[in-house]
Each structure stands twice: as C-alpha cells, then as structure tokens.
Amino acid sequence: MMEHTNLTRRVASGLTAALLATGALTGVAVAAAPPAQASAPAASDQAARFEVDFLTGMIDHHHMAVMMAEMCVEKAVHDELAATCESIVATQSAEIATMQQWLEDWYGISHEPDMTGMQSMHRFHDLDGEEFEVAFLRSMIRHHWGAIREAEKCLANAEHDELLTLCSDIRDAQLAEIAQMQDWLQEWYDLPGGRPVGTA
Template sequence: MRTFLTSQLRLMWQALALLLVLTGTASAAAPAPEPATARYEVDFMQDMIDHHAMATMMATTCESKAVHAELRELCTDIRMSQQQEIAQMQGWLQSWYGIRYQPQMKPGDMRRMERMAQLPPAEYEVEFMQSMIRHHRIAIRRASVCLDRAAHPELANLCADIIQVQLDEIRMMESWLCQWYGICRRSS
C-alpha cells in the first residue's frame, strides 16, 4: 500500500511539473521553466539588489543630512522598503535558484555618494533628490521589462510595485524641488 501511495504521489508531482512547464508558469520553489527566462530572472534580481543597495545607502545618508522633515521621512521609507525588497529577492534567488547573493557596490558609485555627503545641507537635498529621481527612473525601466519577462508571478508583482512606488516618489521629489528650491522641471 505504501509503495502504491508513493508511486501515486510521484505521478502527481510529475504531472504538476509537466503542467507548469506547459503553462510557462514557475512554481514558488522552482526555477523558471525555460533557461533563458531563468537567466533573466537571476540577472534581474542580482542587478536590482545592487541597485536597491545603492539607494538604501543614499537614503541612510539622507536621513541624517536632509533639512526638510518630509524628505527625511521619505528617505526612511526608501531605506526600509528597499531593504525589504532586497531580502525578498535574496530569498527568491536562494529558493528558486540555489544562489546566495550579497549586494555589490561599484567604486565610482561609492565615490559619488561620498562627494554628495560632503555638500552643505540645502545643496545636498537638491543633489540627493535629482540623483534619486535618476536612480528611480533606471529601476522603473528595468522593472517594466521584468513585467513581460518574469516567469514567477511574485517577481512580476514586485516589479509592478517598484514601478508604482518609485513613480510616486519621483513626483513627490519633483514637487519638493519646485516648492523648496524653484527647480520646476517635470519630466516624469
């Protein structure tokens, strides 16, 4: 009886795996069904982890350097939400692909952040918001591609969230640049 049940369970799992491959949907604990899609997901998550790590470092400095309380609060939100997304993507890389990944920072990025941190507070705010707007636009472009290419619905949902949240943050920072510093370019 036990052998029969084991065989039945094995057949059910094989049928489920075949169904997932045929429908093109990845299960929560399996890699994407096609190698090119799997490679895309791994590359996307590693790149976005690095991208988010840079934003969290920028936001951490902003929390102590910004003049306006609203901007400090936004920086805290950016730091916390992107740290959470980093952990989520690291978990998916481990669960789906068996990959442990830690953020990688480029030396040029580190130097730019160090120079920005040396600016006087008002100049810092302007430079921070303009830099974060550019940074968010890059993430939005990458996340837009992810919507079409990700096999895992969880990853596609994260990409949709990245787009919405970062568009909202761009609009907010553009508004503040205009209100606080007279820099009134709307480009989003």
C-alpha cells in the same frame, strides 16, 4: 545592469540542481505544474536567465538607494524628505531581503550587493543644507527612473507571479516618489524636476 562574469555558470548550475530536484532531468513527468512554481526556476531558460540578471541587478540598485537614503535621513533639512528617506530605507531593505531569498529558493544562488557604485556617493559627504537636498533629489529621481525602466522589462520578461507583483510595486511606488520629489524641487528651490536623461 552590471554583468556578472560567472553568472552564466552559476545560473546553469542552479537550474540543473533545481531541475534535478523536480525530476525534470530524469524523465519524471510533473503533472499540471504551473510555469513558475514557488521553489522552482522559471520554465524557460531565457526567463530564468532574465530573472537572475534582474534580481542580482536590482539588489545592487536597491542597495545604492538605501545607502543614499540613509545619508539623507541624517542630512535632510525638510522633515518630509527625511521621512521619505526613512521609508525608502525600510521598503527597499525589505525588498533586497526578499529578492535574495528568491534567488536562493529558485536558482540556488547567493548574492550580496555589489559595492562598486558606492564611490559615486562621495560627492554627497561634503554637501549640507540646500546643496545636499537639491543634489540628493536630482540623483534619487535619476536612480528611480533607472529602477522603473528595469521594472518594466521585468513585467515583460519574468515568469514568477511574486516577482511580477514586486516589479509592479517598484514601478508604482517609485513613480509616486519621483512625482513628490519633483514637486519638492519646484516648491522648495524653484527648480524644474523634469525627467532626467541617462541612468543613475
């Protein structure tokens, strides 16, 4: 995921504010507090930095998927694909909003999706019919694999239960969508839909 130049500074500032709010920097004991409370940062600096990196990166990643899926809703030939793309738009837009709220609540950070990757979508604009569907399915499969890899890292490194649940949901939903898209590539276009190499 992309590194944000001022990320460390913002994380440190957000952590300091959150720790002051909980009394952790003033010597006030927080009795029997769970490691990651609903409106507090992760207990360890390492986990906190991971969560901020993950959330900002996944917001950007989801935003790209939403943009691609919105184009798919307009251009898809098969109704099943259009319906799946509508579902991607709805689900991942809601997840973006949730992750933005967590960044704000836990770390005092506001993050809008990074638009740098949008130029990679230009290749879809001139495609229609079979060409569009094949290019879209292959690209979304690659994109989903990238999200799954990051979700697996999240499950190993995040502390907030809500985030762990979301990461599990992302992994399971996108694995299921990959399997469906691979089937469509085979069924509709007699093309292999195996796991692609590389990131989205």
